[in-house]
Amino acid sequence: MVKNEKLKEILIVGGGSAGWMAAAMFSHLFQGLYKIRLIESEEIATIGVGEATIPAIKRYNDLLDLDEAEFMRTTQGTFKLGIQFNDWLNIGSSYIHGFGVIGQDLGWLRMHHYWLRMRQQGEVSDLANFSINTAAALKNKFLRSRPDMPESPLSEIAHAFHFDAGLYAKFLSGFSQRRGVTRTEGKVVDVTLRPEDGFVESVTMENGEVITADLFIDCSGFRGLLIEQAMKTGYEDWTQWLPCDRALAVPCARSENFTPYTRATARGAGWQWRIPLQHRTGNGHVFSSKYMDEAEAEAILLSNLDGEQLAEPLRIRYVTGKRKKFWNRNCVAIGLASGFLEPLESTSLFLIQSSIIRLVNLFPDRQFDQANIDEFNRQTNFEYERTRDFVILHYKATQRDDTEFWRYCRDMPIPDTLQRKMDLFAANGRIFREDDELFAEVSWIQVLLGQGIIPRNYDPLVDLKSGAQIAQYLDNIETVVAKCVDVMPTHEVFVSKFCPAPA
Numbered sequence: 001m002v003k004n005e006k007l008k009e010i011l012i013v014g015g016g017s018a019g020w021m022a023a024a025m026f027s028h029l030f031q032g033l034y035k036i037r038l039i040e041s042e043e044i045a046t047i048g049v050g051e052a053t054i055p056a057i058k059r060y061n062d063l064l065d066l067d068e069a070e071f072m073r074t075t076q077g078t079f080k081l082g083i084q085f086n087d088w089l090n091i092g093s094s095y096i097h098g099f100g101v102i103g104q105d106l107g108w109l110r111m112h113h114y115w116l117r118m119r120q121q122g123e124v125s126d127l128a129n130f131s132i133n134t135a136a137a138l139k140n141k142f143l144r145s146r147p148d149m150p151e152s153p154l155s156e157i158a159h160a161f162h163f164d165a166g167l168y169a170k171f172l173s174g175f176s177q178r179r180g181v182t183r184t185e186g187k188v189v190d191v192t193l194r195p196e197d198g199f200v201e202s203v204t205m206e207n208g209e210v211i212t213a214d215l216f217i218d219c220s221g222f223r224g225l226l227i228e229q230a231m232k233t234g235y236e237d238w239t240q241w242l243p244c245d246r247a248l249a250v251p252c253a254r255s256e257n258f259t260p261y262t263r264a265t266a267r268g269a270g271w272q273w274r275i276p277l278q279h280r281t282g283n284g285h286v287f288s289s290k291y292m293d294e295a296e297a298e299a300i301l302l303s304n305l306d307g308e309q310l311a312e313p314l315r316i317r318y319v320t321g322k323r324k325k326f327w328n329r330n331c332v333a334i335g336l337a338s339g340f341l342e343p344l345e346s347t348s349l350f351l352i353q354s355s356i357i358r359l360v361n362l363f364p365d366r367q368f369d370q371a372n373i374d375e376f377n378r379q380t381n382f383e384y385e386r387t388r389d390f391v392i393l394h395y396k397a398t399q400r401d402d403t404e405f406w407r408y409c410r411d412m413p414i415p416d417t418l419q420r421k422m423d424l425f426a427a428n429g430r431i432f433r434e435d436d437e438l439f440a441e442v443s444w445i446q447v448l449l450g451q452g453i454i455p456r457n458y459d460p461l462v463d464l465k466s467g468a469q470i471a472q473y474l475d476n477i478e479t480v481v482a483k484c485v486d487v488m489p490t491h492e493v494f495v496s497k498f499c500p501a502p503a
């Protein structure tokens, strides 16, 4: 006979983006099936950065039935068509990893194979001109996709958001509490494990209150209060591949240059981000403390702001890597408590959303069947590792040799999974998305080419078309993309009409 072993109570520890994203999704999907409580402490600040996203965040927002304009207004949001990488390949280089497609496939092959052939003959323009996202980004233009125009590149625009991380958590907090989540303010000072099996039994608050639950979600940030401090789950350190371990973040006044993209500019021992919001611009310098001290990193950051500095820099330390298990017994770590790659490809909020959805798909009952736990850990591991590989690619495939940091990155051994992808692409420009890995072929193609990995040969099937046919095909795409970009409004005009935030 099947027993009713339903869980009753879920306790989320932590009220940063991870905690409130989990609370919002659970309260929306579970509709009162479980009692959900979230603990956060005003004394322990959230990380407060995390302002750039990838298009997958729209799936999360759609699942919550959020209205995009309201969400953007409330979080001072702007639109993001991709990321511009300056000085990564060498000083002076620049390319954009644009979301969405590049051109159109022809016959069996993706567009870049034909582009590679024409490039060999020196007869082709920049790859950026064939992607609606990238071409629009370079002109500071923006439009949401137009599915009503299926023949036009305008239907293929793919966007994500920049927003204020603090306002985002606040927005989701209101959303969750309206759907029955109980918020508890206060500090957790102790975690009690059941002696017989090591499951989490309760947490103890500073005021002495003991809070029990069936399922614990650890969203306590880098400290990993439950998953690590109490359960000693273990951490896999990836510093040898992702050597940056410090960040300084500072807002500055909004400037004229209201870009619909994030900018990541490589520096001597790391890189600097620039994220335009409606009320300010977010900036940060991510660097390796082994190769640069904090004073120098700060001086570089502050001398490269394009508006008045609005606050003292926030100082963040981290170790790139991941927990050995994301789900251990009755505790699931989500957000920074589960691991951190680094912010280069804006993947952390995605990894949070993905873990939340995966947990819903493998939601336990009181038996906590190990098969569900193992599958959750297997899928999350795969996602972390493949996303890690994509981020490492930016560091590894560099021609910079001007600092010790870049020479280290250029020469470092890399995971076999990444080496295999780079070798395959370097041969004939081929790349395959494996299983559900986050970044699709178009993302890899743009970064591989942008980082100077130019295939030795194009795909032999390109030669099914004559040179004249290929030239005309590429010319058509470029012309249509340019015409579409011409009719798009500027990012500034679009935001001011669609989702202006209160001043």
Ligand code: FAD
Pocket (backbone or CB within 6 Å): 013, 014, 015, 016, 017, 018, 019, 039, 040, 041, 042, 043, 044, 045, 046, 047, 048, 049, 050, 051, 052, 053, 165, 186, 187, 188, 189, 219, 220, 221, 222, 223, 225, 247, 249, 284, 316, 318, 334, 335, 336, 337, 343, 346, 347, 348, 349, 350
């Ligand atoms: P936190 O924000 O640290 O929240 C932890 C919560 O736990 C807080 O509410 C705190 O009060 C609570 N807490 C901790 N201990 C206790 C206790 N003892 N008792 C009670 N409560 C407690 N992500 C992106 O997607 N895009 C980006 O552009 C991006 N940029 C980033 C840049 C940097 C430099 C860093 C470090 C991260 C960036 N991230 C980015 C990641 C993103 O900021 C985080 O993934 C996201 O904010 C989630 O954080 P969190 O909720 O896990 O942890």
